[in-house]
Amino acid sequence: MHNKPDIVEILTRSQTGEYCTVKDWDVRRIPGAIRAMLKKYNLAKTCDQENPVNWDYELADAFYQAGYELALELGMLCESTERIIKVSEEELNNSIKFAPSELFLGEGKDGTWLRARTPADPYPMKIAASLGITVSEDIFPILVEAIAREREVDILEAGSLVTVFGHEVLSGTPWETLMGYRHGRLHREIRRRAGRPGMGAIGSISSVTEYGQFGAYGTPGAFLPRDLALILLPSELKVDYRSLHKIIHTLNCGGVMKCDSPSMIGGMSGPPEGAVLSAIAWALLSYAILQNHTGGGEIYDVRYLANVNREGLWALSVTYQALSRNTHLLVHGIANEVSGPCTENLLYEIAAGLATLACSGSSFTTGPRTAGGKLHDYITPLECRFTAEVGHAASALEPKQVNDIVKKLLPYYESTIKTPNVGIPFQEAYDLETMQPIKEWEDIYRKVKHEVIDLGIPMDEF
Amino acid sequence: MSHAELIQGVSTAITNFDDEEAKKKTMEALNAGVDPLEFIKRSVQPAMDHIGKLYEDGEIYLPELILAGDAASAVLEAAVPRIAINDQAKAMRGTVVIGVMFGDNHDIGKNLVKALLQAYGFKVIDLGTDVPVKTFLDTALKENADIIASSTLITTSLPYQRQLIELLKASGNRDRFYVILGGGPVNPKWTKDIGADGYGNDAKDAVALCNKLVTEDLKPPLDHPVIVGAITR
Numbered sequence: 001m002h003n004k005p006d007i008v009e010i011l012t013r014s015q016t017g018e019y020c021t022v023k024d025w026d027v028r029r030i031p032g033a034i035r036a037m038l039k040k041y042n043l044a045k046t047c048d049q050e051n052p053v054n055w056d057y058e059l060a061d062a063f064y065q066a067g068y069e070l071a072l073e074l075g076m077l078c079e080s081t082e083r084i085i086k087v088s089e090e091e092l093n094n095s096i097k098f099a100p101s102e103l104f105l106g107e108g109k110d111g112t113w114l115r116a117r118t119p120a121d122p123y124p125m126k127i128a129a130s131l132g133i134t135v136s137e138d139i140f141p142i143l144v145e146a147i148a149r150e151r152e153v154d155i156l157e158a159g160s161l162v163t164v165f166g167h168e169v170l171s172g173t174p175w176e177t178l179m180g181y182r183h184g185r186l187h188r189e190i191r192r193r194a195g196r197p198g199m200g201a202i203g204s205i206s207s208v209t210e211y212g213q214f215g216a217y218g219t220p221g222a223f224l225p226r227d228l229a230l231i232l233l234p235s236e237l238k239v240d241y242r243s244l245h246k247i248i249h250t251l252n253c254g255g256v257m258k259c260d261s262p263s264m265i266g267g268m269s270g271p272p273e274g275a276v277l278s279a280i281a282w283a284l285l286s287y288a289i290l291q292n293h294t295g296g297g298e299i300y301d302v303r304y305l306a307n308v309n310r311e312g313l314w315a316l317s318v319t320y321q322a323l324s325r326n327t328h329l330l331v332h333g334i335a336n337e338v339s340g341p342c343t344e345n346l347l348y349e350i351a352a353g354l355a356t357l358a359c360s361g362s363s364f365t366t367g368p369r370t371a372g373g374k375l376h377d378y379i380t381p382l383e384c385r386f387t388a389e390v391g392h393a394a395s396a397l398e399p400k401q402v403n404d405i406v407k408k409l410l411p412y413y414e415s416t417i418k419t420p421n422v423g424i425p426f427q428e429a430y431d432l433e434t435m436q437p438i439k440e441w442e443d444i445y446r447k448v449k450h451e452v453i454d455l456g457i458p459m460d461e462f
Numbered sequence: 463m464s465h466a467e468l469i470q471g472v473s474t475a476i477t478n479f480d481d482e483e484a485k486k487k488t489m490e491a492l493n494a495g496v497d498p499l500e501f502i503k504r505s506v507q508p509a510m511d512h513i514g515k516l517y518e519d520g521e522i523y524l525p526e527l528i529l530a531g532d533a534a535s536a537v538l539e540a541a542v543p544r545i546a547i548n549d550q551a552k553a554m555r556g557t558v559v560i561g562v563m564f565g566d567n568h569d570i571g572k573n574l575v576k577a578l579l580q581a582y583g584f585k586v587i588d589l590g591t592d593v594p595v596k597t598f599l600d601t602a603l604k605e606n607a608d609i610i611a612s613s614t615l616i617t618t619s620l621p622y623q624r625q626l627i628e629l630l631k632a633s634g635n636r637d638r639f640y641v642i643l644g645g646g647p648v649n650p651k652w653t654k655d656i657g658a659d660g661y662g663n664d665a666k667d668a669v670a671l672c673n674k675l676v677t678e679d680l681k682p683p684l685d686h687p688v689i690v691g692a693i694t695r
Contacts, residue, residue, distance in 0.1 A: 162617070374649050
């Protein structure tokens with residue numbers, strides 16, 4: 001019998017662990033422990049903005065060791081009870097050791113193998129599209145089907161429904177349960193219509209509470225246990241009963257889950273180096289405490305509402321190199337773009353973010369986050385295709401090569417990260433009769449794709 | 463100890479993120495006869511200006527900003543009651559009731575806005591996360607607030623922002639408070655659609671928005687919301 005805490009033990013610890021208020025956790029424990037660990041391992045101010053993609057593996061390994069120690073020192077705080085859930089070193093090691101190193105999502109020829117990767121691994125990073133950008137209910141079926149028809153896209157997450165049966169949905173009401181079910185049914189039907197019924201899926205993004213998941217996951221006709229259940233948790237290093245409901249429901253269904261909780265540069269974990277430590281600690285603890293199957297490592301810069309800035313990219317590169325070189329976990333990355341459809345900058349941001357994730361060892365990614373995910377219907381299948389093309393093609397590149405490429409991409413967009421051009425919505429960027437991009441958007445795609453190929457990302461020519 | 467030294471002691475306690483020391487030094491200064499209004503201007507404001515600059519320069523981050531805001535709040539709680547009622551408003555830029563809408567427990571953005579508002583001289587009443595609509599109204603009335611600030615990161619909590627506006631109207635209080643919005647899925651169009659008074663794209667934008675609302679000769683509800691933070695097209 002391997003010593004690894006099961007969900008009963010975790011629930012028990014969420015009631016009996018050391019008491020700590022959320023505020024004390026946020027403003028004293030987390031920053032204090034991170035500062036001490038950065039000092040102990042001499043990692044403070046190692047972020048090199050001139051080289052936004054790290055290729056110093058010794059540095060990445062040092063971050064891993066510090067993040068591992070941080071995980072053991074801190075554990076996770078259960079917000080609902082204000083108790084700290086800690087794990088022993090043996091429990092953490094066993095949880096990492098027995099976590100899956102590969103996972104088949106979906107069914108048959110349409111399904112996808114997620115595999116543990118290392119930096120510059122020829123096995124391609126897999127691509128789930130798109131992030132949960134809100135989509136009008138009438139547009140949802142045709143837009144998501146068009147994304148599913150993009151053959152480079154491996155896994156379907158899709159957008160979030162704005163309404164259900166024309167009704168606005170409020171958190172905590174039965175409308176959420178209904179929305180989860182509606183989303184799950186539509187999602188399956190769309191995959192079938194797109195000719196990829198066995199395509200791997202992530203659900204449900206329309207309603208991210210436990211109610212949405214109860215409606216969507218394991219329900220007949222909606223998401224099946226072979227699909228990934230999406231569990232989003234509060235940061236930094238926190239869990240709550242809402243998330244534990246979802247985790248237990250997923251386990252009850254015999255399903256597999258992807259737990260995410262981005263560490264925030266500029267937030268409680270402080271500088272980019274602090275966010276890297278927090279992200280590594282969270283990823284490791286998610287397998288021990290949350291019974292996670294895949295996920296962990298996400299980072300977001302709250303100062304830029306993105307992570308394709310220099311510090312964000314550096315933090316992503318170090319985090320995934322650290323986790324992929326030192327574990328066989330199926331870590332998941334997200335590039336957070338801010339520009340919108342029919343703009344060159346969106347594609348430059350995608351190229352920088354996806355190449356960084358892919359070369360650094362992330363097993364899979366979900367994206368793009370077009371227009372920062374702020375606007376209804378601002379997502380098109382074309383940038384989903386580009387996301388997948390870059391992610392696949394950049395997987396085997398060395399981080400040093402990608403650093404040289406990213407340094408050439410950043411000047412295109414970094415001055416406008418805070419004032420992005422959000423472009424135009426799907427209904428304007430696509431001809432809804434032919435379901436093809438308008439000429440202007442197609443031309444932008446071709447131009448940027450040529451440029452990115454010329455810079456050294458070996459995508460297929462047209 | 464001179465008045466100047468007492469005031470400096472309070473400033474230092476704030477920049478050391480020490481709320482207990484800040485409160486203790488404040489009482490010493492007030493008991494020594496320092497004019498409370500002058501005291502706030504010369505202790506809290508320079509200290510928080512310094513903290514704001516450190517944050518802008520990336521020298522400190524959110525936890526330190528929150529702790530400094532707590533220390534400044536401790537000073538104000540002790541000093542403001544010593545100011546004549548008619549002059550109390552001069553000590554603060556304004557009062558903001560802030561919270562995350564019902565159904566949502568994401569608090570990073572709200573915490574950042576709160577800390578920055580405190581740093582720039584606002585009194586902030588923090589309702590936390592998962593806040594029912596009526597709590598915003600009840601608290602704003604109780605605190606005689608100038609601004610109600612609400613945020614959410616999840617789309618299914620957005621409709622509660624509209625309900626807040628509707629409740630303010632139904633209770634006859636829409637003209638008493640500015641209502642401003644922020645958060646991931648919140649955008650200028652939504653702000654305008656539901657009849658809110660302002661939108662800030664990020665935390666610094668939210669501070670600029672609050673400053674504009676309390677310093678310009680405006681009155682809620684505004685016909686056109688004030689949008690701070692560019693989303694261009």
